Amino acid sequence: MVNIGDVARAAGVARSTASYALSGKRAVSDEVRLRVQRVALELGYTPNAGARALATSRAMVIGLLAQFLPDEFAPAMLQYIQGVTNTARDLGYDILLSSDADGTAALKRLTDSRMVDGVVLLNVAEHDDRLPVLRAAAQPGALVGLPGDCTGVDVFDLDFEEAGRAMAEHLTALGHRELLLVSQPEHVVERGGAYVWRLQNAAMETAAARGARLLPVHAPSSQPEIGRALHALLDAHPEATGLLVNNEAAAAALPTVLHERRLSVPGDLSVVGRYSDEFARTFSLPFSSIESAPDRLGRMAVRQLVRRIEKEIADDAPHVVRFVAPELVDRGSTAPPPSR
Amino acid sequence: MVNIGDVARAAGVARSTASYALSGKRAVSDEVRLRVQRVALELGYTPNAGARALATSRAMVIGLLAQFLPDEFAPAMLQYIQGVTNTARDLGYDILLSSDADGTAALKRLTDSRMVDGVVLLNVAEHDDRLPVLRAAAQPGALVGLPGDCTGVDVFDLDFEEAGRAMAEHLTALGHRELLLVSQPEHVVERGGAYVWRLQNAAMETAAARGARLLPVHAPSSQPEIGRALHALLDAHPEATGLLVNNEAAAAALPTVLHERRLSVPGDLSVVGRYSDEFARTFSLPFSSIESAPDRLGRMAVRQLVRRIEKEIADDAPHVVRFVAPELVDRGSTAPPPSR
DNA sequence: CCGATCATGCGAACCGGTTCGAAGCATAAC
DNA sequence: GTTATGCTTCGAACCGGTTCGCATGATCGG
Numbered sequence: 001m002v003n004i005g006d007v008a009r010a011a012g013v014a015r016s017t018a019s020y021a022l023s024g025k026r027a028v029s030d031e032v033r034l035r036v037q038r039v040a041l042e043l044g045y046t047p048n049a050g051a052r053a054l055a056t057s058r059a060m061v062i063g064l065l066a067q068f069l070p071d072e073f074a075p076a077m078l079q080y081i082q083g084v085t086n087t088a089r090d091l092g093y094d095i096l097l098s099s100d101a102d103g104t105a106a107l108k109r110l111t112d113s114r115m116v117d118g119v120v121l122l123n124v125a126e127h128d129d130r131l132p133v134l135r136a137a138a139q140p141g142a143l144v145g146l147p148g149d150c151t152g153v154d155v156f157d158l159d160f161e162e163a164g165r166a167m168a169e170h171l172t173a174l175g176h177r178e179l180l181l182v183s184q185p186e187h188v189v190e191r192g193g194a195y196v197w198r199l200q201n202a203a204m205e206t207a208a209a210r211g212a213r214l215l216p217v218h219a220p221s222s223q224p225e226i227g228r229a230l231h232a233l234l235d236a237h238p239e240a241t242g243l244l245v246n247n248e249a250a251a252a253a254l255p256t257v258l259h260e261r262r263l264s265v266p267g268d269l270s271v272v273g274r275y276s277d278e279f280a281r282t283f284s285l286p287f288s289s290i291e292s293a294p295d296r297l298g299r300m301a302v303r304q305l306v307r308r309i310e311k312e313i314a315d316d317a318p319h320v321v322r323f324v325a326p327e328l329v330d331r332g333s334t335a336p337p338p339s340r
Numbered sequence: 341m342v343n344i345g346d347v348a349r350a351a352g353v354a355r356s357t358a359s360y361a362l363s364g365k366r367a368v369s370d371e372v373r374l375r376v377q378r379v380a381l382e383l384g385y386t387p388n389a390g391a392r393a394l395a396t397s398r399a400m401v402i403g404l405l406a407q408f409l410p411d412e413f414a415p416a417m418l419q420y421i422q423g424v425t426n427t428a429r430d431l432g433y434d435i436l437l438s439s440d441a442d443g444t445a446a447l448k449r450l451t452d453s454r455m456v457d458g459v460v461l462l463n464v465a466e467h468d469d470r471l472p473v474l475r476a477a478a479q480p481g482a483l484v485g486l487p488g489d490c491t492g493v494d495v496f497d498l499d500f501e502e503a504g505r506a507m508a509e510h511l512t513a514l515g516h517r518e519l520l521l522v523s524q525p526e527h528v529v530e531r532g533g534a535y536v537w538r539l540q541n542a543a544m545e546t547a548a549a550r551g552a553r554l555l556p557v558h559a560p561s562s563q564p565e566i567g568r569a570l571h572a573l574l575d576a577h578p579e580a581t582g583l584l585v586n587n588e589a590a591a592a593a594l595p596t597v598l599h600e601r602r603l604s605v606p607g608d609l610s611v612v613g614r615y616s617d618e619f620a621r622t623f624s625l626p627f628s629s630i631e632s633a634p635d636r637l638g639r640m641a642v643r644q645l646v647r648r649i650e651k652e653i654a655d656d657a658p659h660v661v662r663f664v665a666p667e668l669v670d671r672g673s674t675a676p677p678p679s680r
Numbered sequence: 681c682c683g684a685t686c687a688t689g690c691g692a693a694c695c696g697g698t699t700c701g702a703a704g705c706a707t708a709a710c
Numbered sequence: 711g712t713t714a715t716g717c718t719t720c721g722a723a724c725c726g727g728t729t730c731g732c733a734t735g736a737t738c739g740g
Contacts, residue, residue: 001454001478003726014690019728026729029688046452050393051726054695059390061436061455068422074622075415082408085439094455096401097437099425112386114341115401115434138341223624253624259599282414284563284593343696354720359698366699369718391696394725 002043011039053114062093062305063116065103065130067123071187071221073249076294079276080122080144083298091306093117103130111137118305120144120298124155125192140308140315142301146195150321154304156297159323160195163290164202166326167244167272170288172210175336176242176270179207179214180233182250185221199246199274215240219250226250230257241337245273245287252283266335277329287333290326297324342383351379393454402433402645403456405443405470407463411527411561413589416634419616420462420484423638431646433457443470451477458645460484460638464495465532480648480655482641486535490661494644496637499663500535503630504542506666507584507612510628512550515676516582516610519547519554520573522590525561539586539614555580559590566590570597581677585613585627592623606675617669627673630666637664 008018013032020026021036028036039045053059064084066077085095096116100106103121107130110116117139121130124145134141135152143150146157171179181203183189189196200216207214215237220229226249234240234257245251251273263269265286273280273289280289300322307313348358353372360366361376368376379385393399404424406417425435436456440446443461447470450456457479461470464485474481475492483490486497511519521543523529529536540556547554555577560569566589574580574597585591591613603609605626613620613629620629640662647653 001452004728005726015727016691016729017689020689023728026689027687032689044452046449048394048726049453049455050390050399051695052728053390054388054394054697055726055728057695064437068418068425074418078408078414078418081418081421081437082439085408085437089438089440094450095437097404097421097425097435098429099422100429109386110434112341112384113389115389223621227624249622255596256599256624259596281563282589284567284596344698345696355697356699356721357719360719363698366719367717372718388696391725392698394727395696395698397725 001048002045003048004045007036007040007043007045010043011036057114058309059115059117060093061096061116062088062302062309063096063098063107063110063119065098065100065107065119065121067101067103068099069123069191071185072123073221073247075282076248076275076279076292077122079278079294080298083295084120084122084302086295087299087302088306091302093302093306104133107133107137111139117309118142120301120305126194127192140305142305142308144297144301146198146321148194150319152319154301154308154319155321156300156304157195157323158290158292158297159326160198161202162323163274163326164199164204164246165206166328167199167274167290168203168206168212168214169210170272170328170334171242171244171270172207172212174242174270174334177212177337178237178240179203179212179242179244180237180240181214181216181244182230182233182247183216183218184247186218187221189218196246203244214244219247221249223249223253226253227257230254231261234261234263241269242334243269243271245271248275248279251275251285251287251289255284255286265333268338270334270337272328272334274326280329280331286331288331289329291329292326293324300324341388342385343388344385347376347380347383347385350383351376397454398649399455399457400433401436401456402428402642402649403436403438403447403450403459405438405440405447405459405461407441407443408439409463409531411525412463413561413587415622416588416615416619416632417462419618419634420638423635424460424462424642426635427639427642428646431642433642433646444473447473447477451479457649458482460641460645466534467532480645482645482648484637484641486538486661488534490659492659494641494648494659495661496640496644497535497663498630498632498637499666500538501542502663503614503666504539504544504586505546506668507539507614507630508543508546508552508554509550510612510668510674511582511584511610512547512552514582514610514674517552517677518577518580519543519552519582519584520577520580521554521556521584522570522573522587523556523558524587526558527561529558536586543584554584559587561589563589563593566593567597570594571601574601574603581609582674583609583611585611588615588619591615591625591627591629595624595626605673608678610674610677612668612674614666620669620671626671628671629669631669632666633664640664 008015021028021033098106119141121143124143126148142154184196204214271287273287276292348355361368361373438446459481461483464483466488468487482494524536544554611627613627616632
């Protein structure tokens, strides 16, 4: 393998000169610079990443800590990964993907070994074990998902309160007074998915203020139980005219259930979901929904992280907690409730 | 940050001794070894990955080259990533994930810079641009997907010929004589997805040998066109009693279509798909299917790759092309055709 | 004509590990 | 008593970059 010494020798200069010629960090005569660049190209020189990382204490790698929980609905996860990966590459960074079940150990290893210059955490829970480890690390971190304690990290999340308000308001404004909210499975909440509560509480307050009733329920975590649960729910509440779905798996299962019940949307039932547009297209979901913008959240997290890594913002600059405003994408699945 | 020099000093030994005490690559007295280990733990020593990579020419990282094509059905991809990531971690390797649109450039960069010790390629096409680059690299590579030319790489794939045979045989044995095969979109084939042909040809031969007709069609690449295409297909071929689906997106769309047509399975129509069991569970797909085993393929690829990286098998040892035998998972979606 | 200034390139040190050869010392063998 | 042997440990070199201080020679101003 050709190293910078080979390039320097072939160009007839010192190693340091070759380094400067290639990096441009110091002035080098045009003649030498061009010669070094040409030789480097001819020899097919590529700097050794480990050596460079050692010398500069920059790995040009960002750690991405995802958790592939066995009972989680996977398809949405890939969208976050894509957003993060593509943005990182645009900014010159590679992604080291960890899906270790023990997120804290993985995080400690990646940061302490200096394999990564910063870390993006997905799936952040209310009380996330990984946060103390991250705060103790020398590298900055950005989160997708809002924890209870945001000190020392930059946080990006959908504004779930506003989402809950928007969903409830949209339906009550149309005249609905009996609403059902299908949430994430209970164990997701127990694991610290506080966003479920945030959306739910805001939706309930809004509904109450509008004189409507809203009943929140948890869905099971996997098919085909989800379908059965949806049937049971609709059986038990024939009075309901509006459905809020804060659960991708349930949204994906809903079309079949509605078909089986011969329910038309929005004629018999108005439905509002909360998932990304790409998700909607992939599964042909015909429901209006709050856009969850996973690619955008991933992009924002990486951008801010890179700004910190590259010291464009001071270490002690205040950390941000930024909420993406929820946008309702109208797919025509809502209308005034049917008259009795 | 604490380095091995700090550990050595605190333990009162030379750096080299500390290194040996921690790695075990040379004998060290029990007393010194225990002392060094204790001190390392107390100081929270973690070796610097860059420095170690530089010294050992081992990064303990595997490159994973996935391509997130905009028109590809994403959910299946995550299962490959999971299989690869988990297996790598079990073997002590981390995963560097590249989703660069320009796969060849990314591959060249990762290998030439020695960021990775080996590479797993997903989505391998018949004539894959990345293969020449991989062969020119100093690191070994393992593929998931069968290219036209397998020299110099280890290859793992589902046995799509056997899969096609098994699907056709299963239905013809039940008495079906009019079959439809829903394949991947045309552009997937054009891009080099030869597995589509492999399955299709084997299925057609088998059908012909059994005196059955099999009509292959391409599905569109996204919803809701897929649903419409399935309707059109069934409209045009009322005589068909058996459906083979070599397309995850189409399989996911099928339940809705069948509902809309009031077709019962397997009463009116027998269906065999080709997707993983996890996929079936996630989307509650009620169709018997050939298990595509993405996690297993990912695992096999990483295992073989690590064997090569660690020189457990010689560099010049013959490369393997290994096919996973397709297994038909019976979900009760097939029966003899309805009598006229 | 001479000292100050500037542009340019070189050499050496350093980042933090690993690894090889050899030294020191105690014990065993003869 | 001396040499051989084995067990430990140490020092130095090396992996391949980057970066700092300095030397060299040319240019410029007075």
